[in-house]
Amino acid sequence: MAVAAIRTRRLRKVYRTSGGAGTERPGDIVALEGLDLDVAPGEFFGLLGPNGAGKTTTLGILTTRVRPSGGEASVAGADVIRDQVGVKRRIGVVPQRPNPDRGLTVLENLLYHAAYFGIARKPALERAGRLLESIGIGDRASAKVDQLSGGQQQRLMIARALIHEPHVLFLDEPTVGLDPQARLALWEILRNLHAEGRTIVMTTHYMEEADRLCQRLAIVDRGRLLALDTPANLKARAPGGTLIELTLDGDASPAAAVAVGLPGILRAEAQRDVLRAYAERGGEAVSALVKVAEQAGRAVVNIHLAPPSLETLFLALTGRKLD
Amino acid sequence: MGQLRVFAALLARDVRVARRELPFFLIRTAMQPILFVVVFGWVLPKMGFLQRGYGAALLPGILAISLALASVQAVALPMVVDFGWTREIEDRLLAPISIRLVALEKIVAGVLQGAIAAAFVLPIARLIMGPIDGLSLAHAGVILGVTLLGAAAFSGLGLLMGTGIKPEQVGMMFSVIVAPMIFFGCTYYPWQGLSVIPVMKYAVLVNPLVYVAEGMRAALTPTLPHMPLGYVLVALTALTLGFWVLGARTFEKRAIS
Numbered sequence: 001m002a003v004a005a006i007r008t009r010r011l012r013k014v015y016r017t018s019g020g021a022g023t024e025r026p027g028d029i030v031a032l033e034g035l036d037l038d039v040a041p042g043e044f045f046g047l048l049g050p051n052g053a054g055k056t057t058t059l060g061i062l063t064t065r066v067r068p069s070g071g072e073a074s075v076a077g078a079d080v081i082r083d084q085v086g087v088k089r090r091i092g093v094v095p096q097r098p099n100p101d102r103g104l105t106v107l108e109n110l111l112y113h114a115a116y117f118g119i120a121r122k123p124a125l126e127r128a129g130r131l132l133e134s135i136g137i138g139d140r141a142s143a144k145v146d147q148l149s150g151g152q153q154q155r156l157m158i159a160r161a162l163i164h165e166p167h168v169l170f171l172d173e174p175t176v177g178l179d180p181q182a183r184l185a186l187w188e189i190l191r192n193l194h195a196e197g198r199t200i201v202m203t204t205h206y207m208e209e210a211d212r213l214c215q216r217l218a219i220v221d222r223g224r225l226l227a228l229d230t231p232a233n234l235k236a237r238a239p240g241g242t243l244i245e246l247t248l249d250g251d252a253s254p255a256a257a258v259a260v261g262l263p264g265i266l267r268a269e270a271q272r273d274v275l276r277a278y279a280e281r282g283g284e285a286v287s288a289l290v291k292v293a294e295q296a297g298r299a300v301v302n303i304h305l306a307p308p309s310l311e312t313l314f315l316a317l318t319g320r321k322l323d
Numbered sequence: 324m325g326q327l328r329v330f331a332a333l334l335a336r337d338v339r340v341a342r343r344e345l346p347f348f349l350i351r352t353a354m355q356p357i358l359f360v361v362v363f364g365w366v367l368p369k370m371g372f373l374q375r376g377y378g379a380a381l382l383p384g385i386l387a388i389s390l391a392l393a394s395v396q397a398v399a400l401p402m403v404v405d406f407g408w409t410r411e412i413e414d415r416l417l418a419p420i421s422i423r424l425v426a427l428e429k430i431v432a433g434v435l436q437g438a439i440a441a442a443f444v445l446p447i448a449r450l451i452m453g454p455i456d457g458l459s460l461a462h463a464g465v466i467l468g469v470t471l472l473g474a475a476a477f478s479g480l481g482l483l484m485g486t487g488i489k490p491e492q493v494g495m496m497f498s499v500i501v502a503p504m505i506f507f508g509c510t511y512y513p514w515q516g517l518s519v520i521p522v523m524k525y526a527v528l529v530n531p532l533v534y535v536a537e538g539m540r541a542a543l544t545p546t547l548p549h550m551p552l553g554y555v556l557v558a559l560t561a562l563t564l565g566f567w568v569l570g571a572r573t574f575e576k577r578a579i580s
Contacts, residue, residue, distance in 0.1 A: 099410040
């Protein structure tokens, strides 16, 4: 059996506000509280949760930049405490905020990084050229990094993280601060990398991103694992079933009051002219709802169906919205 | 072996960046010492305010300042900026090498820059000041030794200051630590001369710059009064080790949370 790409057991991290060692004190911040994760080689794995959930801390531990307070963690077989150099050799990291080496040009950023990993100049040049081409900045090789846009810098970070061909690629909220177009371009790059067989571990607090990209998702909040499954299975666990939204030509409250009693309708509510109902089975309830609205003297202007989403699951698991 | 190669690559990166910035680096580190040399080594003696022999006391001190400032700044300033906001050093912290060696590489880069600054300032200062009584370049080995050891001590100090000081305190660092260090560093006067103020003579011994300046005197003007070279070497070695150990510790603290 292949070595797990990621394995953590009872992983714990406490940030000391009191400073120094000794026993934990009330003011200390528990960022991770016993996290168990397994990621298989070749998997596209997501850590989803709101800010402060412990995602970045988890990534920090797995990339040797944060020292765990307890438990164990290994990356492609290398222990994050006992073999930090071994871990670093196996990983590529794309930070939340691009941090290119501003003393160097775009190409030099890749070449020196490759040199840190012992790659000779000739193969490094070849790889750098190929990578810059694939992320769409092949013509900016000799530019200073400051001349790149935010999206281009973020893609340069991906190229840098890949040039030494790591076992596992880590990305921390890679699309925060990018415009929609740059975000789509980045998704495309990540999908291609995954198709090439690379193991990718990504944190995000965007539901859509997690849903579209990841094969499996760990939902974390306040340092604990709340759920772990494929996006489809997680969504199936979302309560309330399919959301049906009817936009009416006036106040929706009377229709909502009736809709609550319909068979197969779990919940119904009105928000001004919008009738929002959660149905056990999506399509079947639509005609009944339209009838109810018409009986209440309203015409249906628009119908919108939303399948069970991670958003609704997260709401049910934590009682809070993601953002 | 593997770590050594990574170390060399890190150093190559710093050399690349330093080479690109060389003109600015030289202006930054040499401007103040050279201005000092012009006024105190040339103008004032010419006016007759200073004795002719003052140049011999001044030159080693000026070299010590250039060397020390270049080394401290080469390490401390990027460190403050990198850890403070740009996080640029992150890719080097993720290189397959222990964190302590990343810190050591920064020190080695600082030593190189300190040595370059000294090598740049020495001929210029000599040129401006004219012939200097007692100046001898015969002890090249001692000159090199004091230069490297002094630069090592001050690079270590740079690491300690750069990782221990917040970005908003950098201005304070120069006015509160560096400026007194220069003026009480036996740079503009020889240590033996302080015999007239005994309290000061022993108080300044806590200042690392004293040993670099006196070491330079022992190396460049060995016939003039100076602190015994043995004391200088012992003190600089001890300071270097102390700063390295403390600096590596604060570096690690900043690098890993």
